[in-house]
Amino acid sequence: MTSGPEARLAELGITLPEVAAPVAAYQPAVRSGRYVYTAGQLPFVAGALPTTGKVGQGEGLVTPDDAAGLARTCALNALAAVRSLTGSLDGVRIVKVTGFVASDPSFTGQPGVLNGASTVLGEIFGDAGTHARSAVGVAVLPLDAPVEVELIVELAE
Template structure:
């Protein structure tokens, strides 16, 4: 089954790959690796903002991480010239969680992205990962996630 078909089964329509908000490129390909810059949780309702442990709970944070994953896949599609089936595997996700000093559930928040990658890509979506706290993130977003993909 193609990845586009799988996304359609999940009811997911990829947005256009978000343009960079500053002086950087959205992705860099070197050899068979595609490095995607940090993606923000922008869905149909706009940016998900707030601090985990104060403004948002784990469920809302995981939903924001899923939005980041959708934007990562949109960048992957752009980096693969529109052909998501060129994906070999998701290599690594690095997730940053805008959280209070006492919030310790960053892994549960980033699971929203990790689970989505496996849901979309199956075993190709299993990856190495970091999930870390951040005192603040751009635009006060709840989560930012970057990725490394292996592509053909």
């Protein structure tokens, strides 16, 4: 495997999207010293949500597997926001992932959904992708998105 996240993106065939336009009064990412904090990123694909609704088991709900794919998309959108400030993902270490899952009240699989984000970060960053994480179930997310992910990353000196 080639070293560095930028090379790994190419190896994995992943092209980061354009930074998603904010849906309210905030910035997609802000740098403070050696850290970049992203806003919560929704699973936008080409400017639109591919699906909406609550995550759970049963008819009319977003499946946990589909939600994990959406969490992956959220993480890639967050990386695009980071790269927009840093110019490159080389020298980036993932510190913290916070994920929110719009959940059916009986659904308790939020950690599994967030594995979609954590797994892709590990594939891209290797050991530098090992992070702390929170997976939170919520009643509703902006635009009725099923998942939202935010990152805290540390930049090399």
